[in-house]
Amino acid sequence: MIEYYLESGEEMRIVEHPILSFEKQNELHFTYNGKALIGYEGDTIAAALHDNGIMHYSNSIKSHRPRGFYCAIGNCGSCNMRVDGVDNIKTCMTPLKEGMVVESENAEVTIDA
Amino acid sequence: MRERDLIIVGGGPAGLSAAKIALESGLSVTLIERAHDLGGQLVKQTHKFFGSKSEYAKTRGIDIAKILIADLEAYSSKLEIYQDTTVLAMYPDHVLTAIQGRNYMKWKAKAIIIATGASEKFLAFENNDIPGIYGAGAIQTLMNQYGIMPGSEVVMVGSGNIGLIVSYQLIQAGVKVKAVLEASDHIGGYLVHASKLVRLGVPIKTNTTVKRAYGTTKIERIDTVRLDPQWQEVEGSEESIDCDALCISVGLSPLHQLLSMSGCEMIYINELGGLVPKKNEQYETTMPRVFACGDVTGIEEASSAMVEGKLAGLMASYSLGYEHPQFETLKAETLHQLQNLRQGPCGIKIRQGLEKAGEAL
Numbered sequence: 001m002i003e004y005y006l007e008s009g010e011e012m013r014i015v016e017h018p019i020l021s022f023e024k025q026n027e028l029h030f031t032y033n034g035k036a037l038i039g040y041e042g043d044t045i046a047a048a049l050h051d052n053g054i055m056h057y058s059n060s061i062k063s064h065r066p067r068g069f070y071c072a073i074g075n076c077g078s079c080n081m082r083v084d085g086v087d088n089i090k091t092c093m094t095p096l097k098e099g100m101v102v103e104s105e106n107a108e109v110t111i112d113a
Numbered sequence: 114m115r116e117r118d119l120i121i122v123g124g125g126p127a128g129l130s131a132a133k134i135a136l137e138s139g140l141s142v143t144l145i146e147r148a149h150d151l152g153g154q155l156v157k158q159t160h161k162f163f164g165s166k167s168e169y170a171k172t173r174g175i176d177i178a179k180i181l182i183a184d185l186e187a188y189s190s191k192l193e194i195y196q197d198t199t200v201l202a203m204y205p206d207h208v209l210t211a212i213q214g215r216n217y218m219k220w221k222a223k224a225i226i227i228a229t230g231a232s233e234k235f236l237a238f239e240n241n242d243i244p245g246i247y248g249a250g251a252i253q254t255l256m257n258q259y260g261i262m263p264g265s266e267v268v269m270v271g272s273g274n275i276g277l278i279v280s281y282q283l284i285q286a287g288v289k290v291k292a293v294l295e296a297s298d299h300i301g302g303y304l305v306h307a308s309k310l311v312r313l314g315v316p317i318k319t320n321t322t323v324k325r326a327y328g329t330t331k332i333e334r335i336d337t338v339r340l341d342p343q344w345q346e347v348e349g350s351e352e353s354i355d356c357d358a359l360c361i362s363v364g365l366s367p368l369h370q371l372l373s374m375s376g377c378e379m380i381y382i383n384e385l386g387g388l389v390p391k392k393n394e395q396y397e398t399t400m401p402r403v404f405a406c407g408d409v410t411g412i413e414e415a416s417s418a419m420v421e422g423k424l425a426g427l428m429a430s431y432s433l434g435y436e437h438p439q440f441e442t443l444k445a446e447t448l449h450q451l452q453n454l455r456q457g458p459c460g461i462k463i464r465q466g467l468e469k470a471g472e473a474l
Contacts, residue, residue: 014287017260018285055331056331060242066243068243069251070248070251071232071250072248072250072252072255073154073251075232092251093148095149
């Protein structure tokens with residue numbers, strides 16, 4: 001049995017806001033490089049990772065430097081990760097789903113024949 | 114292959130406004146949006162708009178998006194909307210290809226409106242790729258759309274309106290803004306926004322920029338450096354600021370790729386943010402019946418994008434023989450609104466840019 005948890009002390013969710021209201025949604029469970037984490041319905045994968053205090057998503061192809069997101073609207077490709085075995089998923093735009101397996105990409109991705 | 118009268122690429126303020134006018138004119142319309150939500154960048158803009166009532170002044174961006182979307186509901190029989198769908202290519206015979214998830218699609222349109230918007234510029238400095246260095250728009254998306262703080266202590270680079278407004282929104286979300294850096298000798302945005310920040314104790318440092326960032330998997334600190342009037346670094350002026358996120362707000366550039374790769378004639382105009390399509394008074398590019406409007410034709414405010422969208426919608430419909438019932442009135446009104454939006458000292462850049470593009474207003 002896997003135990004899923006929100007990285008302790010890293011909760012980044014806005015509780016009070018003068019204009020917007022954010023009601024907590026249903027919990028979703030996913031893994032990031034094997035680590036079991038909690039996100040919420042309505043989150044993108046990138047938002048859920050960030051809520052867990054994780055800003056480091058993948059590594060650059062050549063120098064393997066850590067990569068996070070930059071634009072969060074699907075332009076820059078900096079947030080690409082492997083999701084459920086599929087490479088180059090824009091995590092900033094992809095809704096989080098129950099049981100997702102999210103992994104860092106550390107090398108150039110090639111298309112299988 | 115599906116056939117449609119009009120395909121609009123981009124469901125932001127320009128695309129939504131164009132869709133409404135085209136539907137009123139009697140066209141069948143397909144609206145394609147890459148993101149999950151319609152509304153473009155309006156969906157994260159919690160501030161109230163400036164300008165006049167016809168461009169929804171005093172209304173928050175998030176509410177303007179709702180109005181524009183609701184305006185289309187009456188036309189659901191003639192309108193199809195594809196969200197989460199990325200257009201891949203546009204061909205000279207008006208064929209468009211797109212992908213939605215793993216689903217590949219193809220359309221042929223009589224006319225096309227490109228309203229793809231813009232993307233955020235980046236800044237060159239040492240270690241500018243450390244996670245936690247985000248565009249100002251990205252921070253708005255994270256905070257205002259998903260309710261997640263980018264960090265607890267943020268430094269903002271750039272004091273244009275976006276930099277100032279996002280700094281204020283960070284404070285509203287409970288984040289500490291440690292400083293706003295501005296490379297030039299004066300604050301770029303409206304002073305009403307800047308003074309709000311100063312009253313809240315945020316230092317705005319002019320003639321100052323970011324020199325380097327520190328951290329491995331997360332940003333931890335930056336060094337700032339002062340610039341002299343010739344924009345050269347002043348020796349010995351470096352200072353450190355601890356932060357767990359750095360926000361880059363140094364302008365936008367048009368998302369021109371679809372137009373460029375399709376063979377539209379493009380011009381590089383610094384004042385408009387980069388490469389923009391050459392277009393005539395009918396908002397038509399050099400590809401016949403391919404129109405463009407909004408930030409993809411030059412960086413402005415969402416207010417101008419809405420007005421340009423209306424004009425492009427009018428012109429695209431007209432080109433297909435569908436004259437809007439109020440064509441002349443609407444045309445005169447929208448041109449007048451654009452003129453108003455671009456007047457005064459804040460519109461200098463856009464006026465100069467349009468002049469260079471050969472489009473006098």
